[in-house]
Amino acid sequence: MKTPLLAAIATAACTTATVQQTTLQPAQAKADSGRTHYTAADVHFVAGMIGHHAQAIQMAGWAPSHGASPAVRVLCERIVVAQNDEIAFAQRWLREHQEFVPPADPRGHVMPGMDHPMLMPGMLTPDQMTQLDAAHGREFDRLFLTFMIQHHQGAITMVAQLLAAPGAAQDGPIFRFAADVNADQTTEIDRMTRMLDALNRSAQ
Amino acid sequence: MKSHSLFAWSAIVALSGAACATSKVNMSTTAPSPDPRVGLRAGWMNAAQAAWNIRLVSTTPPSPDFINRSTPGDFQFTNSDLSFTGPYVIQGNYSGVQVWDITDLRRPRLHKAFVCPGSQSDVSVYRTLLFVSGEALNGRTDCGTQGVTDTVSHDRLRGIRIFDITDIANPRHITDVQTCRGSHTHTVVTSPTDTANVYIYVSGSAPVRSPNELAGCSSAPPDSNPGSALFRIEVIQVPLAHPEQARIVNSPRIFQDLVAPARHGEAPEDIAAAAKAAAEARANGGFTATRNGVEVVLGPRFVTFRLDSIVKARGGTGAPTAADSAVLRTNAQAIVDRMVTPVPRGNGPPPGPTQCHDITVYPAIGLAGGACGGYGLLLDIRDVANPKRIAAVADSNFSFWHSATFNNDGTKILFTDEWGGGLQPRCRVTDKPEWGADAIFTLAGSTMTFQSYYKLPAPQTPNENCVAHNGTLIPIPGRDIMVQGWYQGGISVFDWTDPAHPREVAYFDRGPMDSTKLVGAGSWSAYWYNGYIVSSEIARGLDIFELRPSGFISQNEIDAAKLVHFDYLNAQDQPKLVWPASFVVARAYLDQLARSNGLAPEKLSAARSALARAEKLSGQARRDALAQLATQLNGDSQGAPQPVVDGPVRTLVAAVTDLANAAR
DSSP: OOOHHHHHHHTSOSSOOEEOOOOOOSOOHHHHTTOOOOOHHHHHHHHHHHHHHHHHHHHHHTTGGGTOOHHHHHHHHHHHHHHHHHHHHHHHHHHHTTOOOOOOOTTOBOOTTOSSOBOOTTOOOHHHHHHHHHOOHHHHHHHHHHHHHHHHHHHHHHHHHHHTSTTTTOSHHHHHHHHHHHHHHHHHHHHHHHHHHHHHHHTO | OHHHHHSOHHHHHHHHHHHHTTOOOOOOOSOOSSOTTTTOOOOSTTOOEEEESEEEEEEEOOOGGGOOTTSTTOGGGOEEEEEEETTEEEEEETTEEEEEEOSSTTSOEEEEEEEOOOTEEEEEEETTEEEEEEOSTTOBTTOOSSOOOSSSOTTBOOEEEEEEOSSTTSOEEEEEEEOTTOOSEEEEEOOSSOTTEEEEEEEOOSOOOOTTTSTTOOOSOTTTOTTOSSSOOEEEEEETTOGGGOEEEEOOOTTTTOOOOOBTTOOHHHHHHHHHHHHHHHHTTOOEEEETTEEEEOOHHHHHHHHHHHHHHTTOOSSOOHHHHHHHHHHHHHHHHHHHSOOOOOSSOOOSOSSOSEEEEEGGGTEEEEEETTEEEEEEOSSTTSOEEEEEEBOTTOSSEEEEEEOTTSSEEEEEEOTTTTSSBOOSTTSOTTSSSEEEEEEETTEEEEEEEEOOSSOOOTTSOBOOOEEEEEOOTTSOEEEEEBBBTOEEEEEOSSTTSOEEEEEEEEOOSOSSSOOOOSEEEEEEETTEEEEEETTTEEEEEEEOOOSSSOHHHHHHHHTOOOSEEOTTBOOOOOOOSOHHHHHHHHHHHHHTTOSOHHHHHHHHHHHHHHHHOOHHHHHHHHHHHHHHHHHHTTTSOHHHIIIIIHHHHHHHHHHHHHOO
């Protein structure tokens, strides 16, 4: 019986591939001197995004039980996957930098020593969450799109605040993460705006 | 699977070398099962590998200034895109640029490395010029490594760096063209009519910088600031005689009035639900109309309001009659059509993509494919400095339109969806095959029609960033074959000649960088260049591959592909593939006819023999033999299905005729 390994071998090369071994010196003065450092603004951005995303996941998770239309359900499904992965990224980055890793609390950004989670920009107030949770079907779609546009705009505000902080986003992964959030959520706001337009028009 | 993962990479290489002595070309068209890409052992330079119909020729680790031995996959040293000139591969990196001499494919040699931080260092060449994209906040005009910590600084470079590489071992900085959003990617565009200049389309997806840093930059909506850096791309003109005078000559608003186009990628549940509801409504005397190609039920508010209007219009009162209903039924579609056309918006920014992620130009056909936010755009670029949008597609399964590739004859276009931006693991078993995939469209005039999705078919682990990314066509005549990098999903070669049924024909993959966490790595881009596939491995360096013959691709087809030679290549400036008159090209077409059973085996066999005989002849004798073969083939194809006659047979006859004309 062919094992996967043998299958790989059978179809592999006739001549062996070469892996070049360069001499890697421990001294990397030039590159390492450029090693950038992160600031409190970077930590606040990454940590704050955890609670921010957690709320989006909770909102999107209501789609099946709240009678959302198939189009909104597809959108929600993608939001859940995307934002879960980004929370994982944020937690990984904080852990690697020995920073406090807040829990993914949909009520907001949890900071050590504070009693209540803090709402990050765009996050829904408890009243708004209650309102959304109470909606069903078409009304859920309308409220969800309205609130998620607000929520996403908040993420873009967080990116803008980050970039306005001196010395922030010099660390490569943070800039890339912030730029991805900016690009993805701008695109999704556009998509949701059109969905909301279509919903409002078909109600005429 | 466990025993599999115990093998070290070196063991596989040794075994494969030994196995080859007795192994023949694998002509099977069945992929190995179970897929050997699943369960590969993790590692940095020693991860386990799986390959099918492709051979890894060499892996060259990053040069000393571009690697951190103590931190595998250090983000700071991310390898990015590739460009090619002569024997050199220019590899972008978040910390600068490396130039490799690949004259010896087994041992690429570092020709020059220069440190110049600022992601993502997208690279392009044109003659003696090198262009490098800068987007991140830490990029400096002096290429210094200290970053730029001030929020506003004239030391910051976000835009295009231009170097003179007349002596590629000593690149000379010429100038920078700063842009408001920086340059995430850029595309070199050549004009068939304007040979004094080369143009660059700049795409930037990062936030807009302060006007204090670069005058005129504004992130306000265009309504309130006509100079807004949103909703546009930048066009840079580079005078070839004076590249130091490179400047932005146009900022076309190619998104202007972009309305929601047909959502061809409607979720199947949406279509099914809408069809069911419409059928039920019709059965009950309700009103329906077609919107964006889907039949929808017109709600009670719509119906009541319109019926009332009809009653009033005829000067009547009270409840609408059957005649009023008939009037509405006749006019409903026209009313809906008016409703779905754009209406002027009130306050607030217009919707629409504010920027492109990447643009692939195909000057030979005067078109470009723009991957822009939530849209795939088709641009007319015949006036290079003034690209104009001529069509747009959206897709409810697409998150972020990332890049485009045309097929060679310009009848198809493939867009990629970089869902998650490339940092996320989007090829897990749980990720849908239509998400983070390629979407293939046929292209007729300015109409793009969706055909299918293609996604890397092998599931990857949650520790491997994976999504559709950069690739190019493999120049196999008569077919649309493409190689594409999928980050840690490896590289995938697939056939999209039949746009509705793309299928994988070769692959290479490594195990994850780390079995416990996601460390970014994998193929940023995999491009065919002069006979080989070159892949920029984010963390592992430069990989070079050779395609192997298989049941999908014959040796003749590979040899024909190797006839296509470029002096230089920028993948996003797509060159027209042209094959010289050659016997191997004719044999490649014969192989294709054999594979598709387009001609009877005995006729093919006779044609092969005739071709071989002609090859031994010269001058008039060769011309006569080939002319006779062309006539014979036309006769042989009598009775064959019309698509075969119009397609492969005609192509083959043309190739044989070309050969006859070229005979000396």
